Amino acid sequence: MSRFDITAQPLTAHAFAPFGDVLDCAGDPDKIINAGLCGRYHDRARLDFSDGRAGISLFKAQPRSLPYTLDLLERHPDGSQCFVPMSEHPFLITVAPDQNGKPGHPQAFLTAPGQAVNIHRNTWHGVLTPLHAPGLFAVIDRIGDGANLEEAHLDTSFAVSLG
Template identity: 30%
Template sequence: MTGLDHIVARHATAEAFARFGTVYDLDGGRDEKVVWTDGNSWRDGFTHKPLISGSGHLGMTSGAAAPWRCAEMERHLGTEEAIFCAGAPVVLAVAPASAAPAPRRDEIEAFIVSPGQAVVMDRGVWHDACRGLTQPTAYFWMAICGLGASPWVPVEGGPLLVLADAGQGAIA
């Protein structure tokens, strides 16, 4: 989980991400949470159940590249939020849902979300905006909007450096 001064993102898998939500693999053809169909030189997959509960809004965010200092996070108590790539992998930093007024630095984890995957954060999971794995990158998100403010809150314990791989150095 958290080292003294940084964390290293790991690939989002169903097992690794379970305490924060659900991972769907729409590219590999083996996810049992996905319905698969084949056609004339194409393959299709869609989630067995709706991606989020309720009628979600589709949004897009553009983020700088990793590494970065995760200094503040937001959470959504009234909706799940799905994250999926627009074309290149992104890094998502999260902290568990809690009744606490701020995310705790020692509970932050980071995950690489690859094209073909969707991750759905449970209600109340703290998260930062995603950053590109190797370059500035845009990504899509889906959530129910208009449910009230989701303020950005400083991380309890101070900022934490998020690295996309163990070989990355510190940033200014």
Template identity: 35%
Template sequence: MPAPLPRPLTPEGFARYGEVPAVPEAVGMRTSFDGGLKSLRPGVPASLSLILASPSLARPVPIGIIERHVWTSQSFVPMAPVRWLVVVAPQAADGGPDLAAAEAFLPEPGQAITLHPGTWHAPLTVLDAPAPFAILMWRDYGPDDEEVREITPIGIAV
């Protein structure tokens, strides 16, 4: 399978997978991005995690795992201006990831994403240096919170 070429992250280009929240341009303004935040299981608590993500320094960037959260959206919010990579894939007819249609995005420093529930995606992939991120989702730490699949590794040129 040929690896997708990364392209800039835009709300329009990413719409089938989720939202791209943006910081307001005016000082003191607040924009809410509640529409993309979803839990499809009543009673499951929200989870906010903070991580200092380890960078992937190999080039091309190897992607050997893809995952999804069937019941919840998942937001990744960088807490510093860092380079990172987003790799997503639509669902195939069998319910697994359609890796032939995978797409890769390079967010601008400070851009965040919220993935739709059920979106297949590579784990958080930071480039160049360790980076702090906030991750928001709903989870009860049960077996249905996350589905992870190993894939034949693909290399993403960045």
């Protein structure tokens, strides 16, 4: 198996737009609520499901080390998937464009504290990759009948590191 290097870039809404939404509190809030004590950053992600309903699950993933070996990508054809960390630690996100039903060349992003991501429906992405314990996330995704998972084991692995 061949191996290539990928350098994770900082997560920005512009760079991540082809794959999903970045959820953060950038800019001014859309509304001030709760007697002026809370800023609401409204409608930051588009949840998209073919059927079923939105559900909130908790994931507790083991932290990974860098360089991280990326050799498996997955996608969910029936719904988007939103990962909200329940700590201030950064986590690694790997994604790839679709090329004729298979993952194209992957990209890697590193979140900043306070960022979450919503990965668009049918977008190739790596498994949940926290870099620090506890690795606890709230995940908002499709709950419904049928298999909503397609996995692709990569012929070439990628070593993901920070720049």
